[in-house]
Amino acid sequence: METTIKVEKLCKSYTGIQAIEDVDIAVARGEVFGLLGANGAGKTTTIECILGTKKQDSGTVSILGMNPQADRKKLFEKVGVQFQEANYQDKITVDELCQVIQSLYKAPSNYENLLKQFGLMEKHKSPVSELSGGQKQRLFIILALIPNPEVVFLDELTTGLDAKARRDVWKCLSELKSKGMTILLTSHFMDEVEALCDRICILKKGQMIFNGTVQEAIASSSCEKFEDAYLWFTEEENRNESI
Numbered sequence: 001m002e003t004t005i006k007v008e009k010l011c012k013s014y015t016g017i018q019a020i021e022d023v024d025i026a027v028a029r030g031e032v033f034g035l036l037g038a039n040g041a042g043k044t045t046t047i048e049c050i051l052g053t054k055k056q057d058s059g060t061v062s063i064l065g066m067n068p069q070a071d072r073k074k075l076f077e078k079v080g081v082q083f084q085e086a087n088y089q090d091k092i093t094v095d096e097l098c099q100v101i102q103s104l105y106k107a108p109s110n111y112e113n114l115l116k117q118f119g120l121m122e123k124h125k126s127p128v129s130e131l132s133g134g135q136k137q138r139l140f141i142i143l144a145l146i147p148n149p150e151v152v153f154l155d156e157l158t159t160g161l162d163a164k165a166r167r168d169v170w171k172c173l174s175e176l177k178s179k180g181m182t183i184l185l186t187s188h189f190m191d192e193v194e195a196l197c198d199r200i201c202i203l204k205k206g207q208m209i210f211n212g213t214v215q216e217a218i219a220s221s222s223c224e225k226f227e228d229a230y231l232w233f234t235e236e237e238n239r240n241e242s243i
């Protein structure tokens with residue numbers, strides 16, 4: 001199967017902190033891959049190194065056969081990124097922000113369709129600053145999809161969304177997946193990971209402690225439910241007791 005994202009022996013440290021160490025990830029085209037771990041485990045650092053917005057200390061990254069450091073311009077056309085926070089003018093409206101993003105790309109998606117799909121059409125004339133937290137979160141997913149990307153990175157996918165909005169986002173992502181989009185996401189919600197991800201990697205203090213499917217994670221633990229298995233992997237005490 002064609003590999004869309006390939007990461008080998010990725011290491012990155014900040015002053016005094018080894019944020020990630022020897023991370024290996026391979027994501028096939030059309031796959032939904034979940035990067036999991038507690039706060040500070042190294043998920044965002046991994047994504048930033050994959051995107052080339054942070055330079056790794058060692059290790060290699062390839063997306064769609066490109067080196068993100070050397071081929072940044074070409075990658076920009078094919079990769080979408082959901083930002084947690086974005087800098088935009090104070091009074092800019094949803095329409096205007098989408099149009100600005102659209103203007104940056106050669107073959108963008110129709111953003112109005114995305115607004116409809118994500119239930120934000122009624123807010124299209126509102127200033128972004130007046131959206132609720134969940135509405136902003138959905139807008140950031142839309143901005144990531146405007147480039148019509150082959151690969152999309154969604155960091156903390158549905159943080160801040162209510163139950164209905166989360167389910168709506170899941171449905172939209174399943175549709176994108178069925179059209180062949182490759183998705184790398186991080187999430188702290190294990191029901192979401194179970195519903196969406198073909199494969200996962202669990203990071204703990206920058207080290208990869210599991211790589212495989214949700215079913216394999218459950219089978220390797222002494223647990224029946226995925227959330228319990230995830231906690232078994234990430235909580236030291238439980239693992240030591242079981243080993």
Ligand SMILES: Nc1ncnc2c1ncn2[C@@H]1O[C@H](COP(=O)(O)OP(=O)(O)OP(=O)(O)O)[C@@H](O)[C@H]1O
Pocket residue numbers: 014015017018019037038039040041042043044045046
């Ligand atoms: N710019 C930075 N300077 C110094 N240390 C940093 C920097 N960015 C991240 N770190 C540290 O690196 C480690 C990994 O952080 P990272 O943001 O990658 O974790 P994360 O898994 O994305 O966490 P969260 O779930 O809270 O978003 C943490 O210990 C964090 O404090």
